[in-house]
Amino acid sequence: METVNPNSAFLSNFEVMQILQQLKDNTQKKHKREGSLATVTYETVRYLQDTECQHQSSDCIKKFLESVKSFNLTKLEKLMMVNTPPRTELEIQLIVQESEERLSEDEVKQIIGLVNEFFPQSSS
Incomplete structure (x- = not known):
């Protein structure tokens, strides 16, 4: 896998988790790939499953992004809010x-x- 255009888009943790789960599933169905790729994929998915993105869906992310359009937030600010939803004024x-x-x-x-x-x- 190679990065064709590194600045084409930002991915949320939810999107990264989906991509890695698909990669993991495809790797298991096909032949075994390099052990290090499988390990990195497994560890990253395991980490992401303990974050907010485990309970998110593409639909709720789209609706959230649509609802915050009027606040003139930058793309990175919106991405950070999706990845780590702020629950306090300090956040x-x-x-x-x-x-x-x-x-x-x-x-x-x-x-x-x-x-x-x-x-x-x-609640977990």
Whole structure:
């Protein structure tokens, strides 16, 4: 596998997990590949299964991204919110550059509400 255009798109943890699970499934169906690739794939999928992306779907991610369009967030800020959904004002400040100037208190609360709506916390 090679990177054709490294700047063509950013992938969320959910998308990476889907790709690696498909790669893992294809590797098991076909012949054994190099041990190091299988190990990296296995360890990465195992790690991602313990993160928020385990409980996400492409549908909830699309709906979340659509709902935060009005906040003028950068692509990277949105990606960070999908990968590590902010649940407090402090987490928003860590994700959004110059958040105090760019977002009102009400907007911060709206974003947290959207995060909780589309990415509910798992009970595990």
